[in-house]
Amino acid sequence: MVATVEPWELVIVGGGPAGLAAALEARNHGISTCLLDERPCLGGQIYKQFPAGFSVLEPRRLGRDHREGSRLIHAVEGSGADVRTGSVVWGLWDKRVAYVRDDREAGVIDARCIILTPGAFDRPVAFPGWTLPGVMMAGGTKALAQNQRVLPGHRILVAGSGPLILALSAELQRLGASLASVLEAAPRPSLARMLRLLARSRGNEVLLADAVRYWTRLSAHRVPFTYSSMVVRAEGDGRVQQAVVARVDRDWRVVPGTETAMDVDTICLGYGFQASTELSRLCKCRQRYDEDNGGYIPVRDEWMRTSVPGVLSAGDGSGIGGSRIAIEEGALAGIGAALELGRIRPEQARLRARPHLQRLRLMRRFREVLDEIYRVGPGIYDLAGPETIVCRCEDVTAGDLERAIIEDGVADPDILKGLTRAGMGLCQGRYCARQIAAMIARHSGVSTDQVGPAAIRPPVKPVPIDAIAEERPEAPLSVHIA
Numbered sequence: 001m002v003a004t005v006e007p008w009e010l011v012i013v014g015g016g017p018a019g020l021a022a023a024l025e026a027r028n029h030g031i032s033t034c035l036l037d038e039r040p041c042l043g044g045q046i047y048k049q050f051p052a053g054f055s056v057l058e059p060r061r062l063g064r065d066h067r068e069g070s071r072l073i074h075a076v077e078g079s080g081a082d083v084r085t086g087s088v089v090w091g092l093w094d095k096r097v098a099y100v101r102d103d104r105e106a107g108v109i110d111a112r113c114i115i116l117t118p119g120a121f122d123r124p125v126a127f128p129g130w131t132l133p134g135v136m137m138a139g140g141t142k143a144l145a146q147n148q149r150v151l152p153g154h155r156i157l158v159a160g161s162g163p164l165i166l167a168l169s170a171e172l173q174r175l176g177a178s179l180a181s182v183l184e185a186a187p188r189p190s191l192a193r194m195l196r197l198l199a200r201s202r203g204n205e206v207l208l209a210d211a212v213r214y215w216t217r218l219s220a221h222r223v224p225f226t227y228s229s230m231v232v233r234a235e236g237d238g239r240v241q242q243a244v245v246a247r248v249d250r251d252w253r254v255v256p257g258t259e260t261a262m263d264v265d266t267i268c269l270g271y272g273f274q275a276s277t278e279l280s281r282l283c284k285c286r287q288r289y290d291e292d293n294g295g296y297i298p299v300r301d302e303w304m305r306t307s308v309p310g311v312l313s314a315g316d317g318s319g320i321g322g323s324r325i326a327i328e329e330g331a332l333a334g335i336g337a338a339l340e341l342g343r344i345r346p347e348q349a350r351l352r353a354r355p356h357l358q359r360l361r362l363m364r365r366f367r368e369v370l371d372e373i374y375r376v377g378p379g380i381y382d383l384a385g386p387e388t389i390v391c392r393c394e395d396v397t398a399g400d401l402e403r404a405i406i407e408d409g410v411a412d413p414d415i416l417k418g419l420t421r422a423g424m425g426l427c428q429g430r431y432c433a434r435q436i437a438a439m440i441a442r443h444s445g446v447s448t449d450q451v452g453p454a455a456i457r458p459p460v461k462p463v464p465i466d467a468i469a470e471e472r473p474e475a476p477l478s479v480h481i482a
Contacts, residue, residue: 006109010115013118014119015037016316017046018117019315020042020047020076021328024075025330026115036099047323062146087101089460090459095110112310113341116298116306117313117315117330120275122270122271125269130269134266136266154178157182157231161374162186162370168270169182169214197366197370201366204366248377253379275293278456282458285308285311286307304336312340381434386398390436393426393431394420396422404419406443413440414455
């Protein structure tokens with residue numbers, strides 16, 4: 001197969017809130033823009049829309065996120081941007097973007113500027129039984145319940161940390177789910193922190209109002225809500241039948257002698273998110289480590305520009321902040337792209353960016369307090385036992401990894417990957433890399449950021465080999481894998 005190479009001024013990778021806002025801003029400056037998204041429809045996780053074939057008869061019942069997302073998507077579709085859904089970006093070299101569309105059509109784009117808005121994914125937590133059917137992540141649960149109107153089980157336990165589990169629990173209850181309990185891993189917030197949060201509520205009133213509404217719903221229906229508690233084990237014959245929960249300390253480490261069992265058929269986990277940084281790492285953008293904001297994330301300036309000229313990054317793929325922050329960052333990235341491409345002068349850019357920067361400052365001040373309240377405890381990575389599968393793609397257990405780390409003295413994730421195959425599967429380490437890094441750090445006596453991530457290589461996402469294989473060696477695709 002021979003892929004054609006197209007020239008574009010701007011390519012945006014990711015069609016969630018940040019990517020949509022960036023596309024709309026770029027088109028406002030007359031920039032030729034191509035937006036690639038791997039999903040069948042735009043919106044990302046938070047603004048997820050219904051695929052073709054579904055009709056929405058009562059949009060109000062779908063909530064504010066759906067309505068806001070729908071408006072933004074329609075604006076982008078009418079802006080003149082070339083939107084290509086079902087497009088998986090698998091490689092990126094020197095602002096040359098390689099993708100596969102609908103599992104069959106290969107494409108390569110030569111871009112003058114790239115904005116990466118890949119979003120984030122649920123932070124995985126490995127504990128005994130986490131691979132049993134019935135254990136679900138918050139993102140999958142939300143999609144199933146909100147978009148398909150299907151409850152994930154009959155008796156549900158929600159466990160995790162942060163505003164997400166409050167919102168998810170209230171939504172499940174609203175749809176008629178039977179909630180056994182809601183477990184928050186973080187301790188009950190102090191009065192001082194709650195007052196600080198209230199003091200920084202300007203510009204974030206909608207979020208506080210939502211939280212009050214969620215609390216009111218759960219309280220009215222007597223749903224148990226427990227702080228400083230986590231699921232430490234899932235048990236069952238072929239699927240989840242029990243959840244073993246325990247009290248945890250401020251570092252999320254299990255308090256001995258506090259385990260209790262609950263009869264449930266579904267466990268929904270929402271321990272925050274990890275940033276999708278495969279593409280920013282692939283094109284050598286400088287990274288910094290921040291556990292609470294998604295792990296390794298690209299370093300950026302006020303225009304969302306990374307350390308690589310012509311490559312910008314916005315939204316949760318650059319640090320977890322939520323959809324409202326993602327929209328402001330996306331708009332700033334669009335202005336930054338216009339600046340890079342010479343479509344706007346610096347003084348014009350500063351003037352246009354001012355309201356976005358003001359809103360972003362207020363949102364980030366609010367987010368700082370939330371991060372303090374829901375700080376990720378290191379104990380989240382201490383739950384796996386020797387027989388617990390850590391790498392689900394390759395069935396590698398914690399015991400397999402520990403033997404290589406301790407007995408063979410391996411302290412490099414790339415060497416560990418070669419010895420055990422952990423991280424070589426379809427997800428390319430997305431769901432095990434952080435657990436592996438924590439194990440190396442614990443046994444080596446170093447911090448996780450000192451361990452560093454495993455090397456990233458294309459393809460960063462699974463694509464059919466026949467879609468990217470070159471049938472004409474005399475006319476090779478001018479993309480080379482180092």
